[in-house]
Amino acid sequence: MSSAPATSDLVTLTIDGVPLQVRKGTLLVEAAKLVKQEIPVYCYHTKLGPAGLCRVCLVEVEGMPKLQIGCNTPVAEGMVVRTRGESVEKGRAMVLELLLVNHPLDCPICDKGGECDLQDYAMAYGRGSSDLADPKSSKPKAVDLGPTIVLDEERCVVCQRCVRFDDLIAGERQLVLKDRGHRDMIATATGDPYRHNFTGNVTELCPVGALTSKTYRFKSRPWDLHRTETSCTQCSVGCRMNVDVRNGTVLRTMSVEGDDAVSDWWLCDRGRYNVGYIDAPERIKQPLLRRDGTFMQIGWEDAFAIWAKAIRSALAARGPESIAALGGGRLTNEEAYLLARSMRALGVKNIDWRTGRQRQATPGSSGGTLLDLERAGAIVTIGESPAQLAPVMDLRVRKAVRHGARFIRVASHEAAPTMPHLDVADVAAAAAAIPANVTRVALLWDGVDSALARAAFAALDREGRTLLTYISGEQGNARGAEAMGMLPFSGPGYHIADTGRDFEGICADALAGKLDVLAIFGANPALNAADGARVRDALQAVGFLVVTELFMTETAKLASLVLPAAGAFEKSGSVVNLAGDVLPTAAALAPPDGVLSDFEIVTGLARALEIELPDTEEIERATIAAAAALPVGIAFGDDRFAGTAKESELGDGLLLRVTHHAFAGGGTIANDERIAALRPLPEAAFARADAERLGIRTGDYVDLVGSGGTLHDLLAEVRDSLAPGEVVAIAGLSDAAANALAERSRVRVEKIRHADALVEA
């Protein structure tokens, strides 16, 4: 791709009278695209490769007695191909007639109607009538495949794109083709619900309306939708996606065709399905002021005035040290920049985006692109793997593994992935496990434990080897927030600035009663911070806490002033993803009346405080410059980032470790009714040795007791990969947040209830 191929690699052929040269091994269907000839395909897909099942891609090749399928015929020297002509059209019409033998003509009610390949090709190449006299076969219409997908067996044309996606791309191998002949049908191999992080992609791949999304079923027709291309901000990958809006509701999101660099054409289920919060009735639509313990609705002007007054009196009383601002990982670059700049204009240095467990988002100068990742020979993951943190990056890992890369997990406490992998105890073992001939190694880090990251970097970095590092964090625009200066020690573009207090320090100040005003923008530290109980206490101790949020989250409930903010689909701007790509986001719809974006909120505050803010043009210029700046002075695993990952010495018991789940979270996930079935149950995973010692079996219910409180009714799971003495719980669940007990503290297991006993009761 980088250099021009040698002449010997090229083949000359003629398609529809146009001579062209293509690389050896190219399939006819791809070669035809170069001369702008479309060959119809069902089973073939650029990302899935040929299957040769549907036969609709018939072309005529001179010298061959019969029509050939374009999708599985490689080019050859001197080939003369015709994609049109009488015999081709006759052949295609025949294939279409056969495809339609049992396909129901229920296009008016089919969700695919209007964007259906079968419909389009039947119009373009079909005969318009059928010789079949017998009735079409009748099959189940709405088969529940899983929490996200419904299958219409009548409509299925058995192209197997979904099966091949599950096998080749997702690597989960859940979908199979059951039965033979006209009873062929798609089903999960085990009969269990079809469920993993990428199920939604099969609805996009399905060329007919057989696989449809439950969230979109019968809600709209394609031509009603108003499409906006934007970037997903749910995690730090930043997949390009199309947002389809109708009547002020996001009805569905679709991957962007041809986006190889970021999303590789795919979307994870969280990005695809977590869109229903936009019009959730629980959304806050007016500023709320706490008075005598209850919230009352106030107007925006009053809200800004009250906030500004609090800031002014804090400045007058104890100076800028008593003011702090948190958040930024969910803001756009422009908002983060404006926030950091207006805070520094006040002299406030206590700024930090790191409100969760992640400590660092910028991998220094050793970062690589996502395309580099799929070409790595070995992938080492420390901390949590991207499987739940950045699912679409996980697809790249799987692609690399499929191409022969070795996947090594260091001291992992997660469940085993459905791909070849190697679990090792420490970084030295990981370094030893990398074959000597591997020249490109990727290091994946969750951004939590700086010391471990530094150790891993040191162990893996060898002469003659390219070491690429990726930090897959929990917040969508963490890297952007860092670049825009939402750090206590650096301003926009990583210009090192006066050092203020970081999140830990801000919490300590608050607990010491030294913090008068704290503003939290689009973050939920009460739920996501490693030590939830302490953070809650700290937030309650703040004199005046302002939170901008969409919903009454755990943090917002503690606030003095809650300001309704616009969601990710309601504002335009740019974000920086984990690979450093600057991606634009575009507003797909307007926020509800009375809701302002964080940009407008910061502007409003600045106006109330009479701070001069730059104009739009300057903000644009400054954010572009900052996002493109290389993080000079910030190294991988920099000590200034270190902070939370310390073990608590409380008691003996088990060491609590926390894991992420793509559908665990407060705010936008907790308030999206459409994905209720995808939210995980609160669970606790035990090592086999501990489970046997405590008498726990998979399926039991247990309580975990720690210094910060108790987690009730966790579903126990015995996990072999886990080191003895550790217990793993899911973070970010509103009803049972593992962080309430403080991560890496010692917990006790109490009240074990066996599954069979519960059934008897």
Add this chain to the structure above:
Amino acid sequence: MLIVLVKSAVLLAVVVTTFAYAMLFERKILGWMQLRPGPNRVGPWGLLQPAADAAKLILKEDLTPKTADPLIYRLAPFISLLTAFAVYAIIPFGANGDGSPWAIGNVNAGILFLMAISSIGVYGISLGGWASGSKFPLLGAVRGTAQMISYELSMSLSFVGVLMLAGTTSLTGIVNAQERVWFLIPQALGFIIYVITAVAETNRTPFDLVEAETELVGGFHTEYSGLRFGSFFIAEYVNMLTISCIATLLFLGGWNAPFGLTLLPGIGWFVLKVGAFMFFYMWLRATLPRFRYDRLMTFGWKVLLPLATLNLVATAAWVALH
């Protein structure tokens, strides 16, 4: 004093009723000329239509735009209404045997008073249009002001011819001077100029550029509703009536019977002549389309004004020679 008040009240009632039915008959006549029956649903032959319209106007919501200047916005319709009615203080409708007129006030300088009052009438339109704080009314007002100032000149000059022939500025005196020959005959050109400028002064088709619906929504009164709009509406029709009365007084012999046909009392002839002139107004509206603005200005300044001056000079020469 009391008698003046009673006279005023009676006259006011008569004028308002005349206005109401003038409006109804205008709609009827327009309907007939356009192959429609006109209003015929309220009462027999639609005779109660004015009452229904009045009720509607009174009950409509009274709107003041946010951008309007509230004081001037409210003042403007009153200026229009006031000046429209004030003229009737001096208009004579007939004469007693001793030569004293049937009018509220017998003013020697009647014609001057009339010109003075009508020159203030423009303020209703220009202030109302400006104070609405919106584009179309402003355009209508600016057009209206320019148009009325331009045509007022020619109209005044057309009066002067009559004044010179009559040798007095008293309206009664002018009518008395027409006992033998109506000024329509010696002042034919003046009459034509008067008719044209009068139509322009009342902003009626084909000179209704002030409220040109097809371009300016409603012109200067776009933003007005309810009784404030009604005030402008009444003022327009009362002005029509005034103009018809003046035409009758100055050119059509007032209450003098034509050709000695004294079948009717003087007031009867007066009403007939005014009615005929009003009909002409409506007929005009049914027949002619609106002027283009630049043509209107060209016509006013380049045709009417020279013609009026010519008429004046000719009349002066004639008066001087005799």
Add this chain to the structure above:
Amino acid sequence: MIPFWIIAVVLIVSALWTVTARKPIYSVVSLLLNFAALATTYLILHAEFLAVMQIIVYSGAILMLFVFVIALLNSGIAPIVLGRDRVPVAPAAAAALAAIAFVATAIAAAHAPAIVPIASHSPLGAVGRGNVFGSIGDFGQALFLSRLLPFEITALILMVAVVGVVLLAGDLTPYVPTRRRAEQSRRALREAILREGK
């Protein structure tokens, strides 16, 4: 006498409003009121022709042009605000002096014997008749016979003033039709670009 005092109050109040109103259009309206009141005082003094002319010329024509200009400039929307330090001290003092002088004159005049011959005793005078003080004939005689020269000189001075205003306000370059002017400026621009290029 009572009508006079009422009118006098109206006159003074409207005159004050004219100079103090924040919006130009209010000044116009109050000036209109002022003119009307002034015309009424003329009527009281039996100067009917003058009263009518006051209305026709000042209210009907000149003031109308003010409204016209305000409407076209749209300057009436924003009120005029005088700054704290912009109270005009000297003019204010002069105005106060003038007011005192005016009041003194008024009182003196009120006590002085009438020097104006009353022309007629009919309610609204005898404007139409000739050879009576204040009538049209009288005006015409004065204007076109006895005072013709001053009248024409005044007209000439006014004309000079108009030309002067046009010269002061307009641009002094000789008149060039619009299209040709556009061509000229385009040529000048092209030449400037060529010069810069070298």
Add this chain to the structure above:
Amino acid sequence: MRKHLFNVGAILQGFGITFKYMFVKRPTIEYPSIKKQHAPRFHGLHELRRYADGKERCIGCELCSSACPANAITVIGAENAPDARVSPGERHAASYEIDELRCIFCGLCEEACPTDAIVLTPRFEMADYRRGAFVYSKDRLLVPSDAGVGTPPDERPNGIPADLGRVAEVKSTTNVDRGYSATHRGEVLKTERKGLAG
């Protein structure tokens, strides 16, 4: 000058025409008391039909809305609950709205409907005091469940609904031979064109 004089003639001619027309018989039908006869397949207010078993014919496929040239129809589909079916099949219209103020009554929705659910009735009297009332939702469009299933236009007897009242005897205004027929203007135009050609 001569041109202008001709124009005066034309104006006078115009006065003659308008005056003449005052005495021409008017073709007006006094509408609320007398009603004009419809064409047999007149397009009026919409109606959503049912199947004989009471289920709605509409399946919420939105083909009517995409066929609508005025964008007057909004349909939002939903899935049928298996225990309480609204229409046969999987899909039904959860919401069906026609903005009758936007509708141009062309009948393309009728043509597009795959289940013959929507038909245009001859009803046209839809006056109301509120704009919002013209957005007809499903509860007003659907045939009441006790009023049969609704009739497609080609099954109507003469196109005249029984409840429309007294029907005018005049069939159409276009063939009244009085010199003002609808073709009058056409004749004039034709003559003018001839003149131009000659």
